[in-house]
Amino acid sequence: MTIQIDSREKPKAIKNIVAEFDRQNITHFVSKLPCGDYMSLDNARFAIDRKQNLIEVCSNVCQDHKRFINELKRANKIGIRLIFLIEHSQNIKTLDDVKTWRNPRLKESPLAVSGE
Numbered sequence: 001m002t003i004q005i006d007s008r009e010k011p012k013a014i015k016n017i018v019a020e021f022d023r024q025n026i027t028h029f030v031s032k033l034p035c036g037d038y039m040s041l042d043n044a045r046f047a048i049d050r051k052q053n054l055i056e057v058c059s060n061v062c063q064d065h066k067r068f069i070n071e072l073k074r075a076n077k078i079g080i081r082l083i084f085l086i087e088h089s090q091n092i093k094t095l096d097d098v099k100t101w102r103n104p105r106l107k108e109s110p111l112a113v114s115g116e
Helices: 015-023 054-063 065-077 095-099
Strands: 002-005 027-030 038-040 046-051 081-086
Touching (some): 054 065, 065 081
Parallel strands (some): 002 027
Antiparallel strands (some): 002 038, 038 046
């Protein structure tokens, strides 16, 4: 297996991921991807788009909406399915956990993302 890592990923942020690739003897290299953050050259129809946490997802969907939609459209146009990997915390394990998650940045309406 060979993994391509997007060149826009910050080395400090992916240090543990790269170490795990090395530990498992997974070949990897850094080069710009058209969309997503990681892609296996064995199956280039899928790409992993890593999100640090749910706050980043909220930011992408709400504040960076246009850029986020453009990335989805670009992936669709070239036949790549994006898989979102959200590295939040041990407290978020299911979609039900996401539904009840409170955004600490939304002090007045912490459930605003859920529509409540």
